[in-house]
Amino acid sequence: MKSHYRTGVLLFMxxxxxxxxxxxxYPIAFLAYTSFMKWDSITPMEFVGLxxxxxxxxxxxFHIALxxxxxxGLFAVxxxxxxxxxxxxxxxxxxxxxxxFRTVFFLPNLISTLALAMLWQFIYNGEFGLLNELLxxxxxxxxxxxxxxxxxxxFPALIAHWIFYIGYFMxxxxxxxxxxxxxxxxxxxxxxxxxxRQDWHITLPLMKPAVSVAVLLALTDTLKNFEAxxxxxxxxxxxxxxxxxxxxxxxxVSYQYGYADTLALMLIAIGxxxxxxxxxxxxxxxxxxxxxx
Amino acid sequence: xxxxPVSWKLFAYAVVAFFFCVTIVPLCWIVLGSLxxxxxxxxxxxxxxxxxxxxxxxxxxxxxxxxxxxxxxLFVSSLSVILCLLFASMAAYAVHRGGxxxxxxxxxxxxxxxxxxxxxxxxxxxxxxHLDLLNTRWALITTYTAMGxxxxxxxxxxxxxxxxxxxLESAHIxxxxxxxxxxRIVLPLIRSGLATVAVFQFMLCWNEFLYALxxxxxxxxxxxxxxxxxxxxxxxxxxAAMFAAIVMSIAPMVVIFILLQRHVIHGLTQGAVKx
Numbered sequence: 001m002k003s004h005y006r007t008g009v010l011l012f013m014x015x016x017x018x019x020x021x022x023x024x025x026y027p028i029a030f031l032a033y034t035s036f037m038k039w040d041s042i043t044p045m046e047f048v049g050l051x052x053x054x055x056x057x058x059x060x061x062f063h064i065a066l067x068x069x070x071x072x073g074l075f076a077v078x079x080x081x082x083x084x085x086x087x088x089x090x091x092x093x094x095x096x097x098x099x100x101f102r103t104v105f106f107l108p109n110l111i112s113t114l115a116l117a118m119l120w121q122f123i124y125n126g127e128f129g130l131l132n133e134l135l136x137x138x139x140x141x142x143x144x145x146x147x148x149x150x151x152x153x154x155f156p157a158l159i160a161h162w163i164f165y166i167g168y169f170m171x172x173x174x175x176x177x178x179x180x181x182x183x184x185x186x187x188x189x190x191x192x193x194x195x196x197r198q199d200w201h202i203t204l205p206l207m208k209p210a211v212s213v214a215v216l217l218a219l220t221d222t223l224k225n226f227e228a229x230x231x232x233x234x235x236x237x238x239x240x241x242x243x244x245x246x247x248x249x250x251x252x253v254s255y256q257y258g259y260a261d262t263l264a265l266m267l268i269a270i271g272x273x274x275x276x277x278x279x280x281x282x283x284x285x286x287x288x289x290x291x292x293x
Numbered sequence: 294x295x296x297x298p299v300s301w302k303l304f305a306y307a308v309v310a311f312f313f314c315v316t317i318v319p320l321c322w323i324v325l326g327s328l329x330x331x332x333x334x335x336x337x338x339x340x341x342x343x344x345x346x347x348x349x350x351x352x353x354x355x356x357x358x359x360x361x362x363x364x365x366x367l368f369v370s371s372l373s374v375i376l377c378l379l380f381a382s383m384a385a386y387a388v389h390r391g392g393x394x395x396x397x398x399x400x401x402x403x404x405x406x407x408x409x410x411x412x413x414x415x416x417x418x419x420x421x422x423h424l425d426l427l428n429t430r431w432a433l434i435t436t437y438t439a440m441g442x443x444x445x446x447x448x449x450x451x452x453x454x455x456x457x458x459x460x461l462e463s464a465h466i467x468x469x470x471x472x473x474x475x476x477r478i479v480l481p482l483i484r485s486g487l488a489t490v491a492v493f494q495f496m497l498c499w500n501e502f503l504y505a506l507x508x509x510x511x512x513x514x515x516x517x518x519x520x521x522x523x524x525x526x527x528x529x530x531x532x533a534a535m536f537a538a539i540v541m542s543i544a545p546m547v548v549i550f551i552l553l554q555r556h557v558i559h560g561l562t563q564g565a566v567k568x
Contacts, residue, residue, distance in 0.1 A: 008387070009471075012386060012471075013387045013398060016381070020405065020443075023413075023440075023442075024439070026416065027416030030419075031412070093297060095305055102558075105313075105316060110546040111547070112518055112521075114500070114502045114521055115521055118524070118539055130319065130322045133339045137339065164315040166312065167316075171562055175558075175562035195298065224410070226502070226503050227503070231522060245409075249507075260415055267409050271409045
């Protein structure tokens with residue numbers, strides 16, 4: 001029954017193949033090509049060999065952007081996801097009002113990253129911001145500051161504005177926990193295992209596939225980070241809070257297309273390394289189950 | 294598993310209370326702020342409003358041109374969802390029926406999920422400009438459709454694959470052709486799956502900012518996110534009205550979510566667990 005469908009299959013694959021060729025393959029090839037060019041988008045490209053790559057080594061802003069992007073990823077994996085896991089484990093025990101809390105924790109995911117950034121801009125505002133006001137309220141007026149404007153608080157403030165919005169991963173974990181066989185808990189309860197030990201020895205090991213998905217999603221999201229740094233700090237003060245996407249954007253809007261494309265290629269390379277690393281890490285032991293892609 | 298010790302309960306509620314406050318307090322603060330006068334907002338940003346200034350909302354709606362922004366965002370998102378679902382379901386069906394070649398094309402496309410699409414700023418800008426779409430809503434519709442396509446294909450394929458082979462075979466025996474089977478048998482069977490994918494794609498389009506910023510500049514085609522980012526210059530120092538504008542721009546998604554909660558959460562987790 002296969003062969004008479006060949007034309008049908010071909011025709012139905014056509015839009016997908018076209019989209020992928022135009023919006024994925026061509027752009028990456030284009031980035032690779034223009035990364036060897038000096039190009040301002042107006043005058044013709046000029047071949048400059050490895051100049052753009054050499055510039056990467058000297059570009060301090062790139063180093064900061066790279067550091068911040070990786071730091072952001074570390075926070076996502078080692079703080080954001082564990083927090084989501086903790087809350088999911090708690091709600092999975094069906095504490096009073098767990099459905100309500102699940103809804104509340106998920107709410108920020110419906111608000112765009114841009115609107116959230118806008119909101120936090122006012123929370124961090126030096127004059128009438130919520131954070132300063134709260135500090136005054138609890139008698140810590142001396143801690144008040146212009147959170148986004150000062151060197152040592154700008155990047156932590158940027159991280160903090162998002163890190164407690166754990167709803168998305170919490171919902172994923174919660175759904176996963178409910179698939180775990182309840183009899184495992186019952187028998188361990190008879191053996192006298194505490195709630196903590198149950199979660200540590202039963203839930204956590206079984207969650208491995210969900211964690212691997214979450215880590216991949218969190219890291220991919222990290223690389224797409226643009227709105228918050230763009231709106232909250234625009235990379236400042238003195239470029240200390242810039243991230244890869246923002247750096248690419250800034251090079252592009254200042255007509256350094258060739259160099260912007262070199263940076264973009266680096267971002268893709270980082271992403272590829274992360275995906276490979278995560279998959280290798282999670283496959284290592286029991287090499288089981290539903291990995292992504 | 295419902296008898297927990299008191300120490301655990303204390304710990305659990307402390308954790309939940311913390312996250313509850315972090316989530317709710319900022320939202321309440323901005324809602325309250327949107328109902329104050331500017332003077333009061335500056336003087337006591339933390340209290341309940343003395344007089345409830347609903348006029349802020351009227352002003353915000355007019356100055357922010359929110360109706361306009363909503364229409365644009367809705368248009369872009371809806372069309373992109375339709376195109377994405379159409380092409381993804383066609384491809385998924387073709388992969389399901391096709392041979393090894395179709396399967397390997399599928400595998401390649403799906404790796405696109407991990408591509409940080411932010412890196413393609415320059416190429417996407419050029420593609421839109423070559424297609425003569427810059428500064429139109431179609432620039433965003435095409436770009437968003439492409440951006441969401443790999444994930445949509447992965448998800449839709451998961452649903453198509455679950456259609457029993459006997460169903461397709463008996464359709465074939467009854468004389469149903471390739472296209473007929475797709476339209477009349479496969480699509481209706483995966484309807485709820487398509488709804489899930491639609492949620493994903495809609496949220497991607499509705500919340501996307503970077504490419505909306507890069508590909509459009511004219512205020513006629515501006516989407517909601519770009520609109521929000523411009524509130525600062527539009528409202529100048531009228532923070533109370535700006536707060537009202539932010540609240541209004543967030544509210545529809547929140548309301549829709551609370552109404553459709555079960556489907557959305559189910560959809561998103563399905564997607565993530567499958568993906």
